[in-house]
Amino acid sequence: SPLRTIVQQMPKAELHIHIEGSLEPELIFALAQRNNVSLAYPSVEALRAAYAFTDLQSFLDIYYAGASVLLKEQDFYDMTAAYLQRAAADNVRHAEIFFDPQTHTARGVPMQAVIDGIYRACQDSPVSATLILSFLRHLPEEDAFATLEAALPHRDKFIGIGLDSSERGNPPEKFARVFARCKELGFHLVAHAGEEGPPAYISTALDTLQVERIDHGVRCTDDAALVQRLAREQVALTVCPLSNIKLCVFGDMGQHNLLQLLDAGIMATVNSDDPAYFGGYMNANFEAAFEALPLGLHHAQRLARNSFAASFLPPAQKQAYL
Ligand code: ADE
Ligand code: ZN
Numbered sequence: 001s002p003l004r005t006i007v008q009q010m011p012k013a014e015l016h017i018h019i020e021g022s023l024e025p026e027l028i029f030a031l032a033q034r035n036n037v038s039l040a041y042p043s044v045e046a047l048r049a050a051y052a053f054t055d056l057q058s059f060l061d062i063y064y065a066g067a068s069v070l071l072k073e074q075d076f077y078d079m080t081a082a083y084l085q086r087a088a089a090d091n092v093r094h095a096e097i098f099f100d101p102q103t104h105t106a107r108g109v110p111m112q113a114v115i116d117g118i119y120r121a122c123q124d125s126p127v128s129a130t131l132i133l134s135f136l137r138h139l140p141e142e143d144a145f146a147t148l149e150a151a152l153p154h155r156d157k158f159i160g161i162g163l164d165s166s167e168r169g170n171p172p173e174k175f176a177r178v179f180a181r182c183k184e185l186g187f188h189l190v191a192h193a194g195e196e197g198p199p200a201y202i203s204t205a206l207d208t209l210q211v212e213r214i215d216h217g218v219r220c221t222d223d224a225a226l227v228q229r230l231a232r233e234q235v236a237l238t239v240c241p242l243s244n245i246k247l248c249v250f251g252d253m254g255q256h257n258l259l260q261l262l263d264a265g266i267m268a269t270v271n272s273d274d275p276a277y278f279g280g281y282m283n284a285n286f287e288a289a290f291e292a293l294p295l296g297l298h299h300a301q302r303l304a305r306n307s308f309a310a311s312f313l314p315p316a317q318k319q320a321y322l
Contacts, residue, residue, distance in 0.1 A: 003290065003296070003297060003300065004287060004290065006297065006300055007283070007286045007287065007290055007300050008090070008091070008283050008286070008287070009091055010091060010300065010301075010304045011091055011093045011304065011321065012090070012091060012092055012093065012270075012282060012303075012304050012307050013092065013093065013094040013095065013096070013269075013307035013308050013310075013311045013313075013321070014087060014092050014094075014095040014096070014271055014272065014282055014307070015095075015096050015213070015236070015238045015269055015271055015307060015310060015311060016096075016098070016215050016216075016238035016239075016240055016269075016271035016272070016273055017083070017087075017095060017096075017097055017098065017271060017272055017273065017274075017275070018063075018098045018099075018100065018134070018164065018273065018274050019076075019079060019080055019083060019097050019098065019099050019118060020063065020066070020067045020070070020079075020099070020100055020103060020274075021063060021273060021274025021275065021276060021277055021278075022079060022080075022082065022083035022086070022274070022275055022276050023066050023067065023069075023070075023079055023276050024082070024276045025044045025047045025048050025276070026044055027078070027079065027082060028044075028047065028066050028069050029043075029044055029047070031069035031070065031071075031075050031078075032069045034075075035069060035071045035072070035075070037068060037069045037071070039065075039069070040065065047066075050062060051246075051277055053246055053247055053248070053277075054248060055196065055247060055248055056166065056167065056195065056196050056247050057166055059246070059247055059274070059277060060165060060166060062277075063274065063277060064103055066277075067100075067103050067104070068107065070104060070109065071107075071109055071113075072113060072117075073112075073113040073114075073116050073117040073120075074117065075117065076113065076114055076116075076117025076118045076121075077117040077118070077120055077121045078121075079117075079118075079121075080097070080117065080118045080121035080122065081121040081124065081125070083095075083097075083275075084121060084122070084125040084127045084129060085125075086275070086281050087127055087281065087282065088125070088126060088127050089281075090281050090282040090283040091282075091283075092127060092282050093127065093128060093321070094127065094128040094129070094308070094311060094313060094321075095127055095128070095129045095130075096129075096130050096131075096132055096159075096160070096311060096312060097118070097122070097129055097130070097131050097132065098131075098132050098133075098134045098162050098164065099114065099115075099118055099131060099132075099133060099134065100134050100136060100164065100165075101114050101115070101133060101147055101150070101151060102135070102136045102139060102143065102147055103136070105147065105150065111150045111151055111154070112154070115131075115151065115154045115157050115158070116154075116157075118131060119131065119154075119157040119158075128313070128317075130158070130159045130160075130312065131157060131158040131159065131160075132158060132159065132160040132161065132162045132188070132190065133147075133148075133151055133158045133160070133161055133162070134161070134162035134163060134164045135147060135161070135162070135163050135164075135175060135178065136164065136165040137163050137164065137165050137166065137167065137170040137174065137175065137192075138165045138166040138170055139165075141174055141175050141177060141178055144175060144178045145177075145178050145181070148161075148178060148181065148182065152185075155185070158187075159187065159188055159312055160187050160188035160189065160190060160312060161179065161182040161187045161188070161189055161190070162189075162190045162191060162192070162215065163175055163179075163190075163191035163192055163205075163209070164192045164215070167192060167193070167195055167196050167197040167201065168196055168197050171197070171200075171201055171204060172191055172193060172201055172204045172205040172208055172209045173204050173208045173209075175191075175209065176208050176209065179191075179208075179209040179210065179211075180210075183210060188212055188312045189209060189210060189211045189212055190211050190212060190213045190214070190215055190238075191205040191209055191211045191214065191215060192214075192215040192216055193205040193211075193214050193215070193216065193217060194214065194216055194217045194218060194219035194220055195215070195216035195217075195218065195219070195244075195247075195249060196219075196247075196249065197219070198219065198222070199219055199220050199222050199223035199226050202214055202217055202219070202220055202226060202230075203226060203229075206235065212236075212312075213235070213236040213237070213238060213310060214230075214235060214236070214237050214238070215237075215238045216237070216238065216239065216240065216244075216249075217230070217235075217237035217238075217239070218237070218239060218244060218249060218250075218256075218257055218261070219249075220237070220261075220266075221257050221260060221261070227261075227264050227266065230266050230267075231264050231265035231266050234267050235266075235267065236267040236268075236269060236306065236309075236310030237261065237266060237267065237268045237269065238269050238271050238310075239258055239261065239268050239269060239270060239271065240270075240271050240272060240273035240278075240285065241253060241256055241258060241270060241285050241288055241289045242272070242273070242275075242278040242279050242280055242284065242285050242288055243272075243273035243274060243278045244256060245278075245288075246277070246278045246279065247278075252292070253288050253289060253291070253292030253293065254292045254293070256289065256292065256293065258270070258289050258293060258295070259293045259294065259295055259299070262295075262299055262302060262303075267306050267309065267310055268303070268306060269303060269306045269307045269310055270282070270285050270286055270289060270303050270307070271285065272284075272285050286300075286303070305321075305322060308321035308322055309322060
């Protein structure tokens with residue numbers, strides 16, 4: 001349809017992509033062979049068949065297992081280059097990419113290999129790309145402080161700090177001190193909140209962590225006053241439609257609240273989260289949402305505009321897209 005073509009072709013920014021979640025099964029097997037890492041699955045097909053998730057944790061277990069093949073700087077480069085090539089094909093002009101250093105440093109991979117490999121691929125790409133270092137919230141705040149310390153020699157290579165992994169039972173306030181330190185250091189701040197966790201986590205991410213965007217945030221609609229606040233303050237939500245279906249946040253795409261969020265005046269964006277695991281990259285996410293929900297041309301234009309408006313691009317670069 002004409003709308004589908006417009007959605008595919010419009011220039012867009014991706015603001016919620018975990019680079020480890022872009023690791024396709026074929027590349028997992030190629031890197032396992034290159035690095036002599038043994039996998040719990042005999043084939044690409046068997047691994048892909050295991051991608052049947054019931055909730056966030058069931059996904060995270062297999063996502064961290066997949067990342068175990070990443071050992072050398074070149075592995076991080078190859079993964080990131082593959083993502084950026086795929087993003088360019090979907091007319092993504094700018095990407096703000098999460099990476100989870102603790103997933104790698106805990107296995108003895110040097111911080112330098114992680115950051116330099118990802119950063120070098122970003123520099124070599126025609127897509128504008130910046131990095132957001134994300135702390136794993138299932139681990140203690142002390143570990144986040146140690147990760148920040150280890151990353152600071154590379155501070156010119158990332159622009160922001162995020163918070164991801166197992167949400168329920170790990171509220172934002174667990175990371176109040178390390179986020180305060182990151183704010184002093186001048187980093188942009190974001191956090192996953194209201195994916196599986198309650199709307200209160202969205203409020204405390206804003207009030208206690210002082211984040212500038214909320215990753216996911218879809219559970220805000222359980223609290224009408226919070227929806228009003230997000231609209232009034234124009235807090236960006238980086239929504240990930242296919243992720244929400246695969247992790248059973250909504251029963252099916254027809255039940256997703258993306259249209260409700262937009263029509264409530266919230267600055268929602270569409271993103272892929274972990275595209276290798278959830279069935280597609282940016283355009284697949286747009287297409288699935290536009291197919292299942294009565295979204296129109298003005299919603300498409302709004303989503304494209306929001307993606308740049310909510311980005312951390314410098315004002316002059318941002319303005320060129322608005
Ligand atoms: N890490 C990678 N993807 C994630 C998600 N959707 N939620 C929390 N942590 C994640
Ligand atoms: Zn995410």
